[in-house]
Amino acid sequence: MTPSDNILCCPVCDALHEVGEVPDGIRLRCIRCHTVLAVGQPEAIIRIVVLAVTALILMSIVVFYPFLELRNGVFTSRASVFQTVMSFSEGVMAPLSIAVAFFVIILPVARLSAIVWALGPLSFDRPPLPGAKTMLRLAETVKPWAMAEIFMVGVAVALVKLADLATLSMGPAFWSFAAIVFITALQDTQMSKYSVWTALDMASKR
Numbered sequence: 001m002t003p004s005d006n007i008l009c010c011p012v013c014d015a016l017h018e019v020g021e022v023p024d025g026i027r028l029r030c031i032r033c034h035t036v037l038a039v040g041q042p043e044a045i046i047r048i049v050v051l052a053v054t055a056l057i058l059m060s061i062v063v064f065y066p067f068l069e070l071r072n073g074v075f076t077s078r079a080s081v082f083q084t085v086m087s088f089s090e091g092v093m094a095p096l097s098i099a100v101a102f103f104v105i106i107l108p109v110a111r112l113s114a115i116v117w118a119l120g121p122l123s124f125d126r127p128p129l130p131g132a133k134t135m136l137r138l139a140e141t142v143k144p145w146a147m148a149e150i151f152m153v154g155v156a157v158a159l160v161k162l163a164d165l166a167t168l169s170m171g172p173a174f175w176s177f178a179a180i181v182f183i184t185a186l187q188d189t190q191m192s193k194y195s196v197w198t199a200l201d202m203a204s205k206r
Contacts, residue, residue, distance in 0.1 A: 010035055011193075036189065038198075045199055049123045051187040052115040058176040058183070059109055066171030080173055081105065100151075108146040108180070114139040119196065121203075128203050136200065140193075148181050 008019045010030040019028060019038055028038040063082045085101045118136040121128050 008037055010037060044196065045119050046123045048187060048196070049116060049119050051183050052112045052119075055180050055183045055187070056109065056112045056116070058180050059105070059112070061176040062173045062180065063105060065173040065176070067173040067177070069169040069171055071167040071169070080171075081177075103145060103147045104151045107142050108148050108184075111139045111142050111146050114142075118200065122199055126203075128200060132200060132204070136196065143188075146184075148177065148184060151177070 006018050008017050012035045013030060013033040015030055015032040017037060027036050029036055064080055067079060067081050085097050114135040117129055118132040
């Protein structure tokens with residue numbers, strides 16, 4: 001097989017495909033495992049940017065609005081994610097507080113912001129901003145460490161254990177965080193590396 005810029009390897013099953021220009025609105029799937037390999041560029045870019053902006057807006061709700069409310073008789077307690085993180089910011093629990101803030105808030109926001117910086121102008125058919133490729137690489141690098149879904153699993157376990165001790169009510173931040181987990185998963189299904197990098201390379205050459 002001769003080297004070619006059009007050879008694309010499936011990220012799931014490693015099957016090789018020869019891919020040319022993808023028409024708008026068309027999705028190319030692996031012939032072996034049917035994983036989406038490439039998407040028509042305008043469709044892919046716009047969806048990724050819209051989902052990233054939506055997740056950033058929801059993240060502001062997650063940080064500052066009540067996450068959970070506990071009621072036990074006359075005792076009522078409400079806390080946002082930010083308040084929860086800050087409550088363990090002293091003493092031996094300080095490293096845990098920093099880790100939670102870093103992996104649950106800072107890294108997800110940084111990844112979403114990097115995606116918007118790198119691909120936002122492309123969704124309006126404009127040249128990319130300076131450092132767009134660096135930002136896109138950053139978004140791909142921090143992806144495994146943005147652990148919003150792991151945080152939700154931990155919350156679910158805590159809710160099961162607290163259900164018999166107090167009356168629990170989910171605040172707007174809880175539902176926003178659940179929406180962010182769903183949106184992030186949906187965004188990852190739209191994030192075709194081939195389509196995104198091809199679009200960025202073409203826009204940079206204009």
